[in-house]
Amino acid sequence: MxxxxxxxxxxxxxxxxxxxxxxxxxxxxxxxxxxxxxxxxxxxxxxxxxxxxxxxxxxxxxxxxxxxxxxxxxxxxxxxxxxxxxxxxxxxxxxxxGTTYQKVAIEFHAIKVKEWSAAHFTKWIRLQEANLFPWIGPLPIADITAPLLLETLRRVEARGRNETAHSLRQYAGQVFRYGMATGRCTQDPAHALRGALQAVIVKHMAAVLEPKQAGELLRAIDAYQGHPTTREALILSALLFQRPGNIRQMEWAWVDLDGAMLTIPAAAMKRTVQGKRTGKPHLVPLAPQAVASLQRMHTLSGSGRYVFPSLLTGERPMSDNTVNAALRRMGYTNSEMTAHGFRAMARTILGEHLETDPEVIEAQLAHGKSGPLGMAYDRTTYMAQRRKMMNEWADYLDKLRKGADVIALRA
Known part of the structure; x- marks a missing residue:
């Protein structure tokens, strides 16, 4: 011994x-x-x-x-x-x-690097790290219950971040379903919380929606005393009603003045990663008024890459706040009109006052087809109708700008 x-x-x-x-x-x-x-x-x-x-x-x-x-x-x-x-x-x-919520979430996040956009990829993990990992991250994913997840999301709601809480419930559901697929948990408590969170109050982008108000806005743009580049960006925002990012990031390589066409590459559109890689470009017919605006811009920035270059350096496009700041200078508050509001203005007035076919408007707005098979089977571009609509829209804006009597046109 x-x-x-x-x-x-x-x-x-x-x-x-x-x-x-x-x-x-x-x-x-x-x-x-x-x-x-x-x-x-x-x-x-x-x-x-x-x-x-x-x-x-x-x-x-x-x-x-x-x-x-x-x-x-x-x-x-x-x-x-x-x-x-x-x-x-x-x-x-x-x-x-390897079965804690945090480790499963990080593993799931890593496999999505090629599927998600860079912005969503970053936002997804940032919200998890700030709101879920500190509370449920160290726990085994199989031990997390719906009440425990709800308590964690209530902390986000208590800060007035209802929309973030809803996003986090969705993100957590993705993690739990991945955990189920890999055998590390048997249920998705996030699914049980559907309807349990406070509702999100949707705030639509402020926009001018009546013809009379649109005429006042157009006259204010005409009288704008700021930089000529900003004034032309306002004019084209009204004429083309594309997303603000596509307006300010517009490149001369996209513009065909002789053919009166703006071709926005798929990679620059608001689409899924797959849509950006393999989708078709978005075509925007240019009315004569839009061509004239771009010709004026060509004398200012035609030697560079961007139609609307940054005033500080031509190597970057115009700031994303330039048009909104110009609207504030013109006397429009953030609750009255925004850069994005030009899209709502065109959508509303074209539909209600010019009685334009909604399908043609939606195609020009680059909105996806409704339904799971909409984009797969409906490839209609309505190009002839869109070109006609863009010309009628530009002429109609001229009438509004002049304050003429406005009579609804039949599509």
Missing amino acids: LTEIACKAATCPDDRPRVRFTDAGGLYLEVTPNGAKRWFWKYRFDAKEKRLSLGSYPAVKLKAARLARDDARRLQSQGSDPVQRRKIDKATARINS
Whole structure:
């Protein structure tokens, strides 16, 4: 039988690879010439001699080694192989360490790098890190319940961020469904929270929607005393009613003045990553008034890349706040008109006062077809109708600008 003093004094001669100091019940201390000391338990299982490592001395004292031996012997008496049981326990620990909500979320996020846009990819993980990881991140994903997730999302609601809470519920649902697919949880508690969060009050972009008000806006643009580039950006925002980003980032390479056509590449459109890569460009017919505006801009920026370059450097497009700032200078508050409001103005007046076919308007707005198969089977471009509509729209704006009597036209 070993003693603590004997364990401490045990050594191995330099001419031997190792020396074993035997205790009882198959327990022994193995010592090597470099002074390393390790506990082992020798036993038999399925008629084979095996040994189980119980740790190093002096980190594991003699008493602790004996207790570990006794635990292993109990497993053996129950028909389990202690070495195999240890392998299973280690594997289980490795699996459990990879099943926290945070680790599953990070794993799911990584596989979406080629599918999501860079902006969404960044936003998704940023919101998780700020709002979910601090509370449910360290928990095993299988242990997270709907009430626990709801309590976490209520913290976001308490800050007045209802829309963020709804986004986080959606993001969490993606993580739980991925966890179910990979066998790390069996349910999606985010699905159970449908209807449990506070409603999001949708605020539409401020816009001028009546012809009389549109005429006042157009006259204000005519009288604008700011930079000529900004004035032309306002004019084309009204004439083309494209997304503000497509207006300010417009490149001369997209413009065909002779053919009276603006071709916005698929990569510059508001689409999915797949749509940006393989989708068709968006075509915008140019009315004579739009061509005239672009010709005026060509004298100012035609030698550069962008139609509306930054006033600080021509290497970047106009700032995303330039048009909105110009509207503020013209006396329009943020609740009255915005850069995005030109789209709503055109959509409303074209539909209600010019009675234009809604499908033609939607095509020009670059809105996707409704329904899951809309884009797959409806490839109509309405190009002839769109060119006619853009010319009629430009002429109608001229009448509004002049303050003439406005009579609704039949499409």
